Amino acid sequence: xxxxxxxxxxxxxxxxxxxxxxxxxxxxxxxxxxxxxxxxxxxxxxxxxxxxxxxxxxxxxxxxxxxxxxxxxxxxxxxxxxxxxxxxxxxxxxxxxxxxxxxxxxxxxxxxxxxxxxxxxxxxxxxxxxxxxxxxxxxxxxxxxxxxxxxxxxxxxxxxxxxxxxxxxxxxxxxxxxxxxxxxxxxxxxxxxxxxxxxxxxxxxxxxxxxxxxxxxxxxxxxxxxxxxxxxxxxxxxxxxxxxxxxxxxxxxxxxxxxxxxxxxxxxxxxxxxxxxxxxxxxxxxxxxxxxxxxxxxxxxxxxxxxxxxxxxxxxxxxxxxxxxxxxxxxxxxxxxxxxxxxxxxxxxxxxxxxxxxxxxxxxxxxxxxxxxxxxxxxxxxxxxxxxxxxxxxxxxxxxxxxxxxxxxxxxxxxxxxxxxxxxxxxxxxxxxxxxxxxxxxxxxx
Amino acid sequence: xxxxxxxxxxxxxxxxxxxxxxxxxxxxxxxxxxxxxxxxxxxxxxxxxxxxxxxxxxxxxxxxxxxxxxxxxxxxxxxxxxxxxxxxxxxxxxxxxxxxxxxxxxxxxxxxxxxxxxxxxxxxxxxxxxxxxxxxxxxxxxxxxxxxxxxxxxxxxxxxxxxxxxxxxxxxxxxxxxxxxxxxxxxxxxxxxxxxxxxxxxxxxxxxxxxxxxxxxx
Numbered sequence: 285x286x287x288x289x290x291x292x293x294x295x296x297x298x299x300x301x302x303x304x305x306x307x308x309x310x311x312x313x314x315x316x317x318x319x320x321x322x323x324x325x326x327x328x329x330x331x332x333x334x335x336x337x338x339x340x341x342x343x344x345x346x347x348x349x350x351x352x353x354x355x356x357x358x359x360x361x362x363x364x365x366x367x368x369x370x371x372x373x374x375x376x377x378x379x380x381x382x383x384x385x386x387x388x389x390x391x392x393x394x395x396x397x398x399x400x401x402x403x404x405x406x407x408x409x410x411x412x413x414x415x416x417x418x419x420x421x422x423x424x425x426x427x428x429x430x431x432x433x434x435x436x437x438x439x440x441x442x443x444x445x446x447x448x449x450x451x452x453x454x455x456x457x458x459x460x461x462x463x464x465x466x467x468x469x470x471x472x473x474x475x476x477x478x479x480x481x482x483x484x485x486x487x488x489x490x491x492x493x494x495x496x497x498x499x500x501x502x503x504x505x506x507x508x509x510x511x512x513x514x515x516x517x518x519x520x521x522x523x524x525x526x527x528x529x530x531x532x533x534x535x536x537x538x539x540x541x542x543x544x545x546x547x548x549x550x551x552x553x554x555x556x557x558x559x560x561x562x563x564x565x566x567x568x569x570x571x572x573x574x575x576x577x578x579x580x581x582x583x584x585x586x587x588x589x590x591x592x593x594x595x596x597x598x599x600x601x602x603x604x605x606x607x608x609x610x611x612x613x614x615x616x617x618x619x620x621x622x623x624x625x626x627x628x629x630x631x632x633x634x635x636x637x638x639x640x641x642x643x644x645x646x647x648x649x650x651x652x653x654x655x656x657x658x659x660x661x662x663x664x665x666x667x668x669x670x671x672x673x674x675x676x677x678x679x680x681x682x683x684x685x686x687x688x689x690x691x692x693x694x695x696x697x698x699x700x701x702x703x704x705x706x707x708x709x710x711x712x713x714x715x716x717x718x719x720x721x722x723x724x725x726x727x728x729x730x
Numbered sequence: 731x732x733x734x735x736x737x738x739x740x741x742x743x744x745x746x747x748x749x750x751x752x753x754x755x756x757x758x759x760x761x762x763x764x765x766x767x768x769x770x771x772x773x774x775x776x777x778x779x780x781x782x783x784x785x786x787x788x789x790x791x792x793x794x795x796x797x798x799x800x801x802x803x804x805x806x807x808x809x810x811x812x813x814x815x816x817x818x819x820x821x822x823x824x825x826x827x828x829x830x831x832x833x834x835x836x837x838x839x840x841x842x843x844x845x846x847x848x849x850x851x852x853x854x855x856x857x858x859x860x861x862x863x864x865x866x867x868x869x870x871x872x873x874x875x876x877x878x879x880x881x882x883x884x885x886x887x888x889x890x891x892x893x894x895x896x897x898x899x900x901x902x903x904x905x906x907x908x909x910x911x912x913x914x915x916x917x918x919x920x921x922x923x924x925x926x927x928x929x930x931x932x933x934x935x936x937x938x939x940x941x942x943x944x945x946x947x948x
Binding site (some may be wrong): 525526529530532533534535536537538540541544545562563566573593594597598604627628630631 | 739741742745746748749752783810811812813814815817818821830831832833834835836844
């Protein structure tokens, strides 16, 4: 059972985006927090300074005789600000009695709520209460938090904007890096994917990532070994064909000579039996050699060639060499048809289809070999129509229609194997087109 | 026919040799390219049966040598190489036909007859000459419908003339057609055989060209 492969690009994008998002969020939060803390500290220092400056002034003014004029704080430039931003203060004695206060105040603000010296935050204000001075006066100064909040918001917005720009740049750079890595991996993967028993050329590591180079070297080394093994297998099949054929030829020739030379009927019969056995053995060896070559990946050629030249040769050979027991209705192909199928694979496929047609065709009826359609060869014979079940079984490897049909399976198995390797296809029909009986096999070349 | 058999497998060559002799062909057998090259330079053959994988080279080299010669000698390749590309290559280089080992000796005979017939441009494999009818495949002669028995030597001589029908065939060529490589030839044997053939087939069946040789009319 296969599982859906995960995408490297998707994993990298998702992981890096998540990490980038978390890092930017945390960075923004920490930056805002630190900026806010520093700003608060600065404003607190300013508040202390303000209180420490105002207290001696107000305290001194308060200590003047009652008739002496008092300063009007509302006239001090810079204090005329938005109400929400106006500071408040109270000059009190140690008992909390208010001696002086800012012109602006809010009804809900009560100096009694802030009594302890130091900082406190209350009702949207930041308060600082001084210690009592030598006159027994204390100053309570409050500044609205609005400005601080605005500052915090401005900081947040500024940092967030910077982070957004940063994240866009980071995403673009990251995406570009991912695409480059992915392209390199995809190129390598595609290169490796194109390798099969017909293409074991070394993979070009130019442009591959440094981290992938050892893997490419290993794959190339393995393919070199595999190439040698496949070549050895093919050579074996070819050499075995030669080495087996010669002694069989010697045996058959001498048996036939023995049969022809003797006048003893008993010896002639025996020689005839040996001859028949040898011919059966030769046929079987031929099929096994074809099977061996099919198994070694003979199907597809590295270069295209004219399939019609092979078809013409084979059909001429079949028609010319008929022993007279079977007629052939041959239609030759015209012109060239360039195909990627290996010429030997094509010859083996056709010879098997023709052998089957001759073997299972109705005695006396001609076998049709029609190569008129470009890239197609139809081999048809007369016989009783096959059942759908039989037709389906013919497509299965080593399936035999009956025990009497010896050898039917391996021939079609070879055909299927070579077709699968070369990209050719064979369609079996019964009854044959235009008839109520017969069997037709149509080979379509790649 | 005078046939050159080039085959390095002695046992197979022996069986093929016997088979061809039984079919009244005069056959010379050589196992190497060098010997075969020497033979084709020395004698005219009607047919060459050529193995490809020979101890001193590829049989296709000999085929190319033959095709460079002015006289055309039909060649049948006998090979254990079953690759169709090898067959196409052999045919493209000028081979007339091929048989793949292991082959039936009768199939070999059929191929020899087919190629010979093609060479004679005679589809029926039968040559008619006046009241004479020669069956090349069966090595039989009929005169006026009645069979005429010929010896193997007489048939070889007649076949040599039939295959060169219309042309004057020298005594040397006829001697080569009759005698195996290296055997002694008696000085008056051709004349004796021609005389016997005329007795059996008719006085005008063979024309004498004094100082040149013999012919039969086309």
